[in-house]
Amino acid sequence: MANGYDVVVIGSGAGGAPIANMLVKAGKNVLMLEKGPLFRTQDQTSGLSDFKRDELFATGPEKIIRVERAANWGESYYSSHVEPDLNDEPHIYRDADGRDRATLEGYTAQCVGGGTQLYGGVSLRFSPLDFRLKSFNENGAALRNDPNGDVKREARDWPITYDDLEPYYTLAEELVGISGTRQNQLKPASREVYQKPLPPNPISRFVEIGMDALGMPRYRTPLAVITEDHPPSGRTYPGGEAAKTGYVNRYGCPLGLKSSTWVALLAPIYGRPNFELRPNCTVTHLECDSSGNVTKVVYLDAGGQRREVSGKLIVVACSAIESVRLLKLSALESAEFDRRINQNDLLGKYFLTHCFGGAEAIMPGRYDKSLSVDSDWATDACATPDFIRSNGLWAGGAIYNNTSDQCLPISLARTHGSQDIDTIWKAFVEDTSLTGERLASFFDENFGTRLSVSFMANQVPLKTNRIELHPTVKDKWGRNVAYIIKEWHPHDQYLMDVFAEQCARVLRFGGDGGRGNYPVFEKGGVYQAENGLARIANHILGGARFGTDRNDSVLDPNCRAWEFDNLYVTDGSFMPTSGGANPTLTIQANSFRVADHLLSRL
């Protein structure tokens, strides 16, 4: 089938894998190109997985930033074994002081499965309201901290409704393999496909008490972790609490119990004659003809040799920042591509992440937090129209607890005082008082005692928040790297304060049996962090939003680039608003929806 592909999919994560899965099963010829390696589970090799339960895999040895003219030149960084190297392919962001800094933020993971190999697996749906925030806000009262009416002006309805996406949510949950509970979710499901969740970690009891005391209807956080045999992917569950390892967030699962797109959607079709997966291949650009057909996908193979391939339909799903970058780099290569992809000025604009943050406390007692998956309890109490309107907000979000964070000794130390990948180790090494007896006390106080509750909420879309090509910084192939320019709207800051307080209340009421006075020592939104402008939570969305108006969007409702006949973009970049929950399941559901559309064309 050399060069006779029906579909070429670029990227094997949440945006690309569902399409390959559906189209291959329908008998179409699919080629998938993935920049990163194909890291396999134990069962897929002669015995050992490329993923390990090893804290130094998540945060590796020190390296030093050598990106020319970056303001953080000379600073240390510690990337995971599947993150790109910062000196080879940095993301650059413009900091509050106007200076450019290199960051690991905005990369998920470069390997087959993409970010779904490393994520915590929180697989929430967006609420029906998340799809129509423009309509919802049109007739509402004035919003807090939005004197110029930016929020109402910039809010957009999605071109599809929750009901349009619902069957695909269910399909995604079924094929990916999700465990959780449904009751008390604000997100109706047509069919029950969840596997049974594992028993919660005992420390999560405080979250139960807190949410109950506050009247927040709770449910077991849906996680992309199987807890039973999973026939659609052929995975078997070893039994007991095998999935609760503590090596969860930022670790690939050597047993394949975490439902990455590799084990759930790609491994089941791997080996079929109509599916070809080429890992370690970096797409450099796309070429098109004068009638708007992408005719060539140009890539560098595992040895760095230039290759070309073509297909009837082309799907770009490299994660929002890298997809926008690929399209912009393609526009640099040819005037025709440029004219078509930049038919309006929106490519890269309205880049989004989430408003996120939370609260943390040291709970009474001590618990073995290493016996955990990523999260136990979630609530939609802050996604109801009542909650949103009564707080003068434009949109809602989800609240859930984290169970596995800081559950291992090195991660406790290296995230002491910092939660993100750019500043890891920083506070611990500077806090030289933590030594000997004091270090013993630090562990006594913090190991197995800390509990955090997080929120994930919609960020206001702003045209000025955008992805560009950096004018001077080049990757190891000589291609301009992505340049992230974004800031938080005052309403975002207000929203984060409101949500952080809700998270804190859960702990305050949970910690003292419902009286509401338990001390909470950390609380806040990400905008308050020292590097708050860089922080992305690995949720990279927008920049190529879809819509019904070609003048107001980059993609049509089927995620096809308006001026192209066969070019689709299906990672998180299609989102006009970022939703009030972790985005992966919605990206997957949308890709299943687009797959149906692609099938109708083949």
Next chain:
Amino acid sequence: MGTALAPAVRRAFESGTVVQKDDTYVLNHTTKYLARANVDERHNYGQFPQGDPRARICESWRFPVIDGYYDPADPEESYHWNEVTFVYRTFDGTQPGSVSVVGTFAPLYQEIPLRRIGGTPYFAVTVMVPKGEVHTYRYVVDGRQELDPINPQTAVADNGRVWSRFFTHGCTQRLSFEPWEMDILERLTDHILPFRTVEGQRFLDRYYQQLDRAARESQYPIAYRFDESVGIANFIDKLVAREENHRLIDYKICLEIINRLLRMRNPFVEPRLMSKEMYIELYNQMASGNVPGWDYGAYQNPRFFLQLLRRHAITGAFAHPKYGGNAAASGWVYLSERYRDPETGATLFDWRRVQEPPLGTDQQYRG
């Protein structure tokens, strides 16, 4: 070279035996690091001389690739072994006709041919080597011997000849430091970690006493020097030999300064035998950045060195024992013994449950 410090390995397998790995495995561990077009030295943090082609490559220390070994027919014996994957490529556009590797890990210095990975500039071969060992090797490229152009580690043989070098998991042979440097390093890290607190010391004494020789060999087949607290100095010795080689110079300069400074403060006692108080005083001075007698001309910032040492110490104490620290999992055991359910006595850090046997008890995970 090549001395096995590990408890007697039952040589059911033979070192240097070739293991068949598919091309994808090799490329998975190669492309990200070696495929590139840049000629700028973006990966030099001071560990390479200017112009060294390794400075263009990402994480050249990863080569040869050291990985676990697993034979379903003999999992127990497998645990004593590593797979070592040699990867060769040129960076000048030339393509050699044949590449093989010759080294101390194989019998009688036999040449082991590397195979061309289809359609790429890479040559590779994977061989079995016992854990806990150090070896030297050279490539034979079209009949001529040369050093590994990727791996920066080298060793000088008795006859003055330079060889490329690698070491396998759980290695305890000194590679970076002199014995006196190790001594000071141990004393310094002792003070950072909680193991030399009164309780910590009691734990270590009890823990090491109860480990009889048989248990050491079966449960902790990776070798350790049991006179060390938790193997931190050994961990750092390996880390600066490989992953963080750019930090070796910091240690060399600062340990020298500290040695001189301690001897100045007390000319009558060897630094390794000096009182805990001497080290605590030094530590506090380093934390403040103001150390009387410090050679600021040689090393500007003693506080920076202390910070480096703290990161390395805590990592070495709690990283998987294959990295050479956390000896006999003593760091993990310290936590699992210290933190127990007050009612049931059950541990509140059950690390064994999810680690591979024989270190842990997970019946699925193989490491």
